[in-house]
Amino acid sequence: MxxxxxxxxxxxxxxxxxxxxxxxxxxxxxxxxxxxxxxxxxxxxxxxxxxxxxxxxxxxxxxxxxxxxxxxxxxxxxxxxxxxxxxxxxxxxxxxxxxxxxxxxxxxxxxxxxxxxxxxxxxxxxxxxxxxxxxxxxxxxxxxxxxxxxxxxxxxxxxxxxxxxxxxxxxxxTVTVRPGRPNRAASGFFSGIIREPLLGLEAELPVGDDFAVWICxxxxxxxxxxxxxxxxxxxxxxxxxxxxxxISVTIAQILAALETVKPGASKLVKRVEDKAIADIVGTWPAGFDPLRGHRFGFGRHESLVELVRAFVADDLEATRADRGL
Amino acid sequence: MxxxxxxxxxxxxxxxxxxxxxxxxxxxxxxxxxxxxxxxxxxxxxxxxxxxxxxxxxxxxxxxxxxxxxxxxxxxxxxxxxxxxxxxxxxxxxxxxxxxxxxxxxxxxxxxxxxxxxxxxxxxxxxxxxxxxxxxxxxxxxxxxxxxxxxxxxxxxxxxxxxxxxxxxxxxxTVTVRPGRPNRAASGFFSGIIREPLLGLEAELPVGDDFAVWICxxxxxxxxxxxxxxxxxxxxxxxxxxxxxxISVTIAQILAALETVKPGASKLVKRVEDKAIADIVGTWPAGFDPLRGHRFGFGRHESLVELVRAFVADDLEATRADRGL
Incomplete structure (x- = not known):
């Protein structure tokens, strides 16, 4: 092939x-x-x-x-x-x-x-x-x-x-957690609020804790x-x-999963208004009912805690090395 | 303006x-x-x-x-x-x-x-x-x-x-009745089966009499x-x-309206198979429920008989002259 x-x-x-x-x-x-x-x-x-x-x-x-x-x-x-x-x-x-x-x-x-x-x-x-x-x-x-x-x-x-x-x-x-540095995607902060605190760095959060997002x-x-x-x-x-x-998850659920994996890490997440970003992601639907996805055999998603642990296992060290941290 | x-x-x-x-x-x-x-x-x-x-x-x-x-x-x-x-x-x-x-x-x-x-x-x-x-x-x-x-x-x-x-x-x-000559639109026959018989000419019909089409x-x-x-x-x-x-109308209804306006005219409509055309128009939906159209003030449609009469009033003579008939 x-x-x-x-x-x-x-x-x-x-x-x-x-x-x-x-x-x-x-x-x-x-x-x-x-x-x-x-x-x-x-x-x-x-x-x-x-x-x-x-x-x-x-x-x-x-x-x-x-x-x-x-x-x-x-x-x-x-x-x-x-x-x-x-x-x-x-x-x-x-x-x-x-x-x-x-x-x-x-x-x-x-x-x-x-x-x-x-x-x-x-x-x-x-x-x-x-x-x-x-x-x-x-x-x-x-x-x-x-x-x-x-x-x-x-x-x-x-x-x-x-x-x-x-x-x-x-x-x-929205693919989360992305490794590396922030890119110019409006959705970058969904990864940032997990990745950066796990690196010991602050991250900016431009939406409220009850904001729901469809991620994988x-x-x-x-x-x-x-x-x-x-x-x-x-x-x-x-x-x-x-x-x-x-999976459709709220910011509060993301931060709770981060706390489960690394207690205290969510304190590094800072609430910072960014209307341009909030306006873009605020139009995206909070979730889908993906019947065709199931029917065509696309695999079910793991839990949010597993998602955070997978970043630690797969990408945390490489990200730290890439960024000279 | x-x-x-x-x-x-x-x-x-x-x-x-x-x-x-x-x-x-x-x-x-x-x-x-x-x-x-x-x-x-x-x-x-x-x-x-x-x-x-x-x-x-x-x-x-x-x-x-x-x-x-x-x-x-x-x-x-x-x-x-x-x-x-x-x-x-x-x-x-x-x-x-x-x-x-x-x-x-x-x-x-x-x-x-x-x-x-x-x-x-x-x-x-x-x-x-x-x-x-x-x-x-x-x-x-x-x-x-x-x-x-x-x-x-x-x-x-x-x-x-x-x-x-x-x-x-x-x-x-599908805008019906179009004046002039047949064009290369797959939907051309919906006009043809009204226009051509009113000009005294034969027209080809590639779909069945119960075929429903959304026209204006x-x-x-x-x-x-x-x-x-x-x-x-x-x-x-x-x-x-x-x-x-x-309006969603069937071929049979179109031919009946043609007969009302010009008795005997529908005899000029010949059933001729054309799979290429039938395949294209066969995928189009038979009708719509146009709530936004009503809400935004788009006017209601007249009857099918009025549609045929309007072609006779507006376009029949010019079409005859254009085509040297």
Whole structure:
């Protein structure tokens, strides 16, 4: 099985490529080649038993080598994140929408239609704190990032119907805890209020303790994205998008889980108003009723305490080292 | 009030420009200028008391003169129709999606955000003969034209939220009876089975007599599009799309109305299988429950017999003359 990862230098791309390098298989099938693409050539994970190439470039002018002719699975993660897409309309529209056109056109040129696993987002919905949305809910985005993700879902579903490719669009919850440094995603603080205190650092919280958010762990995101790569897409019909079963949790519940793992850590969380951030995340629905996700075999989520412990086990030391702490 | 019509040479564009030229006003406000844009410079209607310019070009490379700096209302009708967008993916995506980007970018350059009235379509939904869809229904298009229209709705809603323009997207039912010749829309036969027999010509019918379709008359479409130009868009919230109150009718009901207006005419309708056409229209929902349309003041539809009589009154002689019959 030959795999290409667009956005291979990002958080999800690095996690997936490290997993593939470690396991050498996807759903029991040997991986025989991996191509990583990003703005700059992504880091190549060590220890793989198959060849890996790393390519840098512009997703809108996608080099042919980014998706080799015999590619079976494309993970399309290349995107401009939410706060950045809101700050720079042209950049967001170009990368998030024109970039998806370029991926479709590259797939049309392949020998056979590849599976394309696309990361869409909870931000493609609105409704805010009162909304628990069913699968049939209309996407009414309240930010440009969500609008671009919703459009890319439609582009990929149409390209699948036409036989250009075979897409599964996974609407990821807010992935928490992200390792590393804060990025420009509006949702960054959900990770920050866990990660930073575990590093002994202060973190800013721009919403109230009763604010509810739909999240998933990086472990569960990886599990779902790999499942999306091998899922029988005929189950999906015309609608190639799926909301996997995340968990709806409040800030108070997150802080309680943090206290369970490291007593006293939540004192490092400082309430700091940030209207721009609160306005963006305040439009996202508090939860979903992900019946299709269950039906298509996306795994159930672990508890919030397990989510915090998994960050400690998987990413805390590497984050500390990366940041020179 | 200054008005620009993109797609000014098409069926809807010519109807609107003729109405504006005749009335000289929109919602009681004098029209002070009209710009018509299409692939070729559109015909200029006679008798207007205000200046009219006609410009030809490519909507994706929209000339600045197509939307003058002091434009108040843009009617954006420029599109590749359904069967053509299905036959030529690149052309449909370019005109229907990239063209809408170009319109947004042109509007951003204006002195103030104009009202943009966009024609979306019932083809942006699926569900087929069993579906009567509520306003909250998710758009799951079953054809590239519908996909491109659904994406353009999202683009225009996001551009409205950002203050680049002030869009109202009207999801027109299948406009029936269209005058002139058959065009490449998959829905063309719904008009053909009324228009052609009234001209004394045979018409082909590719679906059964119990097939239900959501339609509106050209008169009602004009009324709705002019209403969309002056509607208070603050009522709409983030969702700038509206399904106006069309009527759900069966082929048998259409043929009965034709018989009422011209006894014997329905004998000219020939049952001819066309799987490509039947497959496209067979995915469109049979009807809608257009509560938002009523709430926003879109006028109720007249009866089917009135619809047929209006074609005879408004368009039959001109169609006969145009076609040299």
């Amino acid at each position: 030959k795999i290409a990862i667009l956005g291979g230098g990002g958080f999800l791309g690095r996690k997936i490529s490290a997993l593939l390098a470690r396991d050498g298989k996807l759903d029991g099938v040997s991986v025989t080649g991996l191509t990583l693409f990003d703005v700059a050539p992504p880091p190549v994970p060590e220890g793989a038993a198959f060849p890996i190439s790393a390519i840098g470039g512009d997703v809108v002018a996608l080099p042919a080598a980014a998706i080799p002719a015999d590619t079976d699975v494309v993970f399309h993660f290349a995107a401009v994140v939410s706060a950045q897409a809101e700050a720079d309309y042209d950049l967001g529209r170009r990368v998030n929408l024109r970039g998806t056109d370029a991926v479709i056109d590259a797939c049309r040129a392949l020998r056979k239609p590849p599976r394309v696993v696309f990361t869409s987002s909870v931000a493609s919905f609105s409704g805010g704190q009162d909304a628990i949305l069913p699968d049939a809910a209309r996407q009414i985005p309240a930010n440009s990032y969500g609008a671009q993700k919703a459009m890319a879902e439609i582009l990929l579903a149409d390209a699948s119907r036409r036989g250009f490719l075979d897409a599964v669009c996974v609407r990821l919850p 762990s990086p472990r569960r995101a990886m599990d779902w994205l790999l499942h999306a790569a091998i899922l029988d897409s005929a189950l999906m019909g015309l609608d190639r998008s799926v909301t996997p079963p995340g | 200054k008005i620009a019509i993109l797609g000014g040479g098409g069926f809807l564009g010519r109807k609107i420009s003729a109405l504006l030229a005749r009335d000289g006003k929109l919602d009681g406000v004098s029209v002070t200028g009209l710009t018509l844009f299409d692939v070729a410079p559109p015909p200029v209607p006679e008798g207007a008391a205000f200046p009219i310019s006609a410009i030809g070009g490519d909507v994706v490379a929209l000339p600045a003169a197509a939307i003058p700096a002091d434009t108040d209302v843009v009617f954006h009708f420029a599109a590749v129709v359904s069967a053509q967008a299905e036959a030529d993916y690149d052309l449909g995506r370019r005109v229907n999606l990239r063209g809408t980007d170009a319109v947004i970018d042109a509007c951003r350059a204006l002195r103030k955000p104009p009202r943009v009235v966009f024609t979306s379509s019932v083809a942006s939904f699926s569900g087929g003969q069993d579906a009567i869809l509520p306003d909250a229904a998710r758009q799951i298009p079953a054809n590239s034209y519908g996909a491109q229209k659904a994406m353009a709705e999202i683009l225009l809603a996001d551009a409205s939220r950002r203050g680049f323009l002030d869009a109202v997207c009207v999801r027109l039912p 008359s050209p008169r009602r479409a004009m009324d709705w599009l002019l209403h969309a130009a002056i509607l208070d868009s603050a009522l709409m919230g983030l969702d700038r799309s509206v399904t106006p109150p069309g």
